[in-house]
Amino acid sequence: MYVAVKGGERAIENAHRLLAHERRGDRDVPELSLAQISGQLSLGVDRVMTEGSLYDRELAALALKQARGDMIEAIFLVRAFRATLPRFGATEPVDTGQMQVRRRISSTFKDVPGGQILGPTFDYTHRLLDPQLAETSLPEPPAAAEASNATMPRVTDILGRDGLIEPSPRADAGSPVGDLTREPLGFPADRDLRLQNLARADEGFLLALGYSTQRGYGRSHPFAGEIRLGEVEVEFMAEDVGFAVPLGAVTLTECQMINQFKGSATEAPCFTRGYGLAFGHSERKTMSMALVDRSLRARELDEEIVAPAQDEEFVMSHSDNVQATGFVEHLKLPHYVDFQSELGLLRKLRKEFLDAAADTSEPMQEAAE
Amino acid sequence: MNVANENGKQAQRKAAMTVLAHSEAAEIARRLDSIVVPAYEILREPENGLVMLRGRIGGDGAPFNLGEATVSRAAVRLATGEVGFGYVLGRDRRKAQMIALCDALVQSHEFAEAVEENVLTPLRATMVSEQDRRAAETAATRVDFYTMVRGEG
Numbered sequence: 411m412y413v414a415v416k417g418g419e420r421a422i423e424n425a426h427r428l429l430a431h432e433r434r435g436d437r438d439v440p441e442l443s444l445a446q447i448s449g450q451l452s453l454g455v456d457r458v459m460t461e462g463s464l465y466d467r468e469l470a471a472l473a474l475k476q477a478r479g480d481m482i483e484a485i486f487l488v489r490a491f492r493a494t495l496p497r498f499g500a501t502e503p504v505d506t507g508q509m510q511v512r513r514r515i516s517s518t519f520k521d522v523p524g525g526q527i528l529g530p531t532f533d534y535t536h537r538l539l540d541p542q543l544a545e546t547s548l549p550e551p552p553a554a555a556e557a558s559n560a561t562m563p564r565v566t567d568i569l570g571r572d573g574l575i576e577p578s579p580r581a582d583a584g585s586p587v588g589d590l591t592r593e594p595l596g597f598p599a600d601r602d603l604r605l606q607n608l609a610r611a612d613e614g615f616l617l618a619l620g621y622s623t624q625r626g627y628g629r630s631h632p633f634a635g636e637i638r639l640g641e642v643e644v645e646f647m648a649e650d651v652g653f654a655v656p657l658g659a660v661t662l663t664e665c666q667m668i669n670q671f672k673g674s675a676t677e678a679p680c681f682t683r684g685y686g687l688a689f690g691h692s693e694r695k696t697m698s699m700a701l702v703d704r705s706l707r708a709r710e711l712d713e714e715i716v717a718p719a720q721d722e723e724f725v726m727s728h729s730d731n732v733q734a735t736g737f738v739e740h741l742k743l744p745h746y747v748d749f750q751s752e753l754g755l756l757r758k759l760r761k762e763f764l765d766a767a768a769d770t771s772e773p774m775q776e777a778a779e
Numbered sequence: 780m781n782v783a784n785e786n787g788k789q790a791q792r793k794a795a796m797t798v799l800a801h802s803e804a805a806e807i808a809r810r811l812d813s814i815v816v817p818a819y820e821i822l823r824e825p826e827n828g829l830v831m832l833r834g835r836i837g838g839d840g841a842p843f844n845l846g847e848a849t850v851s852r853a854a855v856r857l858a859t860g861e862v863g864f865g866y867v868l869g870r871d872r873r874k875a876q877m878i879a880l881c882d883a884l885v886q887s888h889e890f891a892e893a894v895e896e897n898v899l900t901p902l903r904a905t906m907v908s909e910q911d912r913r914a915a916e917t918a919a920t921r922v923d924f925y926t927m928v929r930g931e932g
């Protein structure tokens with residue numbers, strides 16, 4: 411059997427050469443640059459960063475180019491890259507309240523302090539293909555208006571002041587922040603681990619699960635309290651420097667879902683919440699994440715667990731598209747020996763079945779004779 | 780008095796690091812070329828690595844791990860003894876080293892003024908004008924609601 415595995419080096423080499431050729435496409439057409447991918451396919455790059463779980467636009471653009479636009483392959487490449495670098499530590503938690511906002515909407519308060527700011531959105535477009543984009547396009551420069559210095563409090567902060575929404579869970583000084591890249595996943599999982607898992611989870615998987623909760627499988631009556639996009643400063647406590655050093659800014663999207671209220675004999679009823687946060691402009695992802703974050707709190711909120719989106723082991727074990735594709739796609743690798751043994755067993759079972767059938771039919775044959 | 784001084788110096792270094800982290804490496808290099816840079820030694824060879832970016836549950840609650848980011852870092856020491864550190868998002872090691880150099884210069888009595896005037900001030904102006912441009916473009920997409928007046932009777 412080993413002989414069968416040994417062959418193929420030449421074929422593999424030539425297949426990869428053919429892949430490189432196909433990736434390049436028509437050589438009379440200019441090659442894509444990473445700056446083009448990063449600048450013009452920016453939401454694709456954002457998704458690769460988010461699910462690759464590595465904030466680096468240039469690497470994500472390179473991964474997309476190498477993967478010929480296959481998102482999951484690109485995400486896989488980014489994950490593999492991150493394993494090659496040492497980790498210096500963890501940043502200070504970012505403060506999304508201090509975001510330089512480029513988009514901020516609330517579906518719960520029309521006159522939210524700071525205003526409704528649409529930013530660069532597909533919302534309200536007619537979803538008609540634009541033939542002008544098939545040619546070289548030179549869009550109008552963006553409009554400008556006087557920016558206000560008014561603060562932009564999170565909608566949940568405003569509701570929180572009146573106690574109408576549950577507060578966010580406080581940090582427990584004694585317990586370290588869970589990290590699923592360092593320790594294997596165990597259940598039940600705390601919310602920090604669940605959010606880390608959801609942040610890097612496949613967008614399509616979360617979208618479907620979030621959708622399922624809206625359709626009644628673990629209903630949680632959500633409102634999009636607020637979605638905001640913009641730049642947030644990052645600081646890192648560097649031991650050698652002696653203070654938290656500014657590293658620059660990252661683009662993040664945040665979604666605050668406001669969900670059905672709950673109360674008890676001892677606590678006044680208030681809204682509950684679900685949270686989503688992702689790299690780049692990732693609106694659908696953060697909305698889905700917030701829906702699933704909320705539904706996974708079923709145990710904590712004493713809700714009956716009846717739907718897949720409420721089952722943390724099911725969700726967290728199947729949300730990672732790199733793990734999923736690894737296990738699904740490994741089926742195409744050689745299983746010759748496994749299959750030969752199955753084949754041998756099947757032949758034996760069939761022979762036994764046919765022999766047994768022949769035995770029982772003999773008396774009947776005699777009778778017929 | 781000493782503590783206040785120390786805090787003031789630290790705030791100054793952080794402010795400088797913020798401007799430098801937001802600036803293009805080529806721009807920093809161009810500005811540094813315009814001043815006389817003293818001799819320095821490399822304490823930490825520029826290197827790439829990762830930091831785990833943290834968010835907070837609900838935006839203001841307990842921290843959680845969001846995902847990693849690439850960073851570069853470096854450290855230098857001036858002949859006069861000041862040690863400078865450079866930490867910045869991304870994989871540009873040269874940028875980290877230039878930030879480290881600027882951080883050392885900011886701490887030096889002799890060079891602090893020159894680096895503030897010729898490097899940090901112009902870079903800060905670029906950073907602020909870029910942020911203002913974005914803020915103005917964003918402000919133009921703010922929704923002004925108005926209520927349709929219903930006809931009476």
